[in-house]
Ligand SMILES: Nc1ncnc2c1ncn2[C@@H]1O[C@H](COP(=O)(O)OP(=O)(O)OP(=O)(O)O)[C@@H](O)[C@H]1O
C-alpha cells in the first residue's frame with residue numbers, strides 16, 4: 001500500500017456476526033477498525049465520520065450489501081473504496097457488485113486468510129492512485145486552461161501592439177508622403193502660374209513681331225517657325241497649361257485626401273459625415289480598383305453626421321474595402337452604400353462585393369486576431385479584428401451576410417449620438 005504519512009487507515013466493517021468481527025480484529029489488526037452490525041448503523045456512521053474504506057458483508061439483516069453500497073454512492077455521495085464479503089459460492093453476486101462500484105470482494109472462506117488484508121490494501125492503493133490521478137488530471141486541466149487564457153491574452157496584447165503600430169505607422173506614412181508631395185506641389189503650382197503668365201507674354205511679343213515685321217521676317221526665322229509649327233504650338237499652349245493646372249489640382253486633392261485619411265491629430269471623437277469618410281477611404285484604394293477593373297458603385301444616402309474617431313473609422317472602411325478588393329476577381333462589382341433609420345439615430349454603411357463569399361467553416365473565425373486565409377506575407381489577419389474593436393469602441397455593430405459563390409456584405413451600424421447625449 002502507498003502510505004504517504006503515518007496515517008493508519010480507518011476502516012468501517014459492516015458485519016453482523018460477532019464471531020466474524022473477532023476474525024477481522026485479527027486479520028486486519030494493522031488498521032484502525034470500527035464495527036457496525038447492520039447496514040443502517042453503518043450508513044449512519046458513514047454520514048457523520050471519516051473513513052478510508054468500508055468492508056461490507058453482503059448478507060446483512062434487513063438491508064443487503066448491494067443496497068448499502070448504492071446508498072453509500074447515491075445518497076451519501078461517498079467515493080470510498082468498498083470491499084464486499086460474500087458467502088462462499090456467490091461470485092456472480094460479487095461481480096454484480098463490482099459493476100456497481102465495489103473495489104474488490106472476498107468470500108467468507110477467505111476471512112481467516114491474508115487475502116482479506118491484501119484486498120483491503122489493494123483497494124486502498126487503487127483508491128489512492130485514482131485520487132492522485134484525478135488530482136493530476138484536474139491540475140493538468142487547470143494548467144491547460146491557464147495556458148489557454150495566457151495564450152489568448154498574449155495574442156490579444158500582441159494584436160493590440162501590432163494594431164497600434166500598424167495604425168500609427170500607416171498614419172505616419174500617409175501623413176509623411178502627403179507632406180513630401182506638398183512641397184514640390186507648391187513650387188510646381190507656382191511655376192505653372194508664372195509660366196502661364198510669361199508664356200502668354202512671349203506669345204504676345206511674337207504676335208507683335210509678326211504684325212510689325214510682316215513680310216520682312218528673315219527666311220531662317222520663318223523656316224524655324226515652320227519646323228516648330230509655331231501656330232500650332234501657340235494654339236496648344238493654352239490647352240497644355242490648362243490640363244497641367246487640372247493635373248495639379250488632382251494631385252492637391254489626393255494630398256488632401258491622404259491627410260484627411262491619416263487624421264493623426266484627431267484623438268477625440270468628432271462629428272463627421274460618414275460619406276466623407278467613405279470618399280476618403282475610396283481615394284486610398286482607387287489605384288487597386290482601377291488595376292483590377294472593378295466596377296465601383298457608390299450609393300451615398302442622406303445621412304446624419306456621427307460622433308467618430310475619424311482616423312479609426314477610415315481605417316475600418318479601408319480594411320473592409322481592401323478585403324473586398326482582394327477577394328473579388330477582375331471586373332467584379334463593389335457597392336458602397338450609406339443609409340439611416342427613420343429616427344436618424346443610426347447610420348448604416350454597407351460594403352458589398354460579388355466575390356467568392358465566406359464559407360461557413362471560416363465565418364466564425366474572421367474576427368479573431370491573426371486569422372487569415374491569405375498566403376503568408378499577404379495578410380496578417382488583423383484587419384477585421386481591428387475593425388470589430390473600432391466598431392465596438394463606437395458602440396456600433398458589424399454584421400456579415402455572405403453566400404458562397406454570390407458575395408459578401410459587411411454592414412456597419414453606428415449610433416449618431418454619444419451614449420451620454422441627451423435625446
Ligand atoms: N469580402 C470578403 N470576401 C471573402 N472573404 C473575406 C472577405 N473579407 C474578409 N474575408 C476573409 O476574412 C479573413 C480575415 O480578414 P482580415 O481582414 O481580418 O485579415 P486579412 O485580410 O487576411 O489580413 P489583413 O487585413 O490583416 O492584411 C480573410 O483572410 C478572408 O479569408
Ligand SMILES: [Mg+2]
Nearest residue numbers: 319323383384
Ligand atoms: Mg484584411
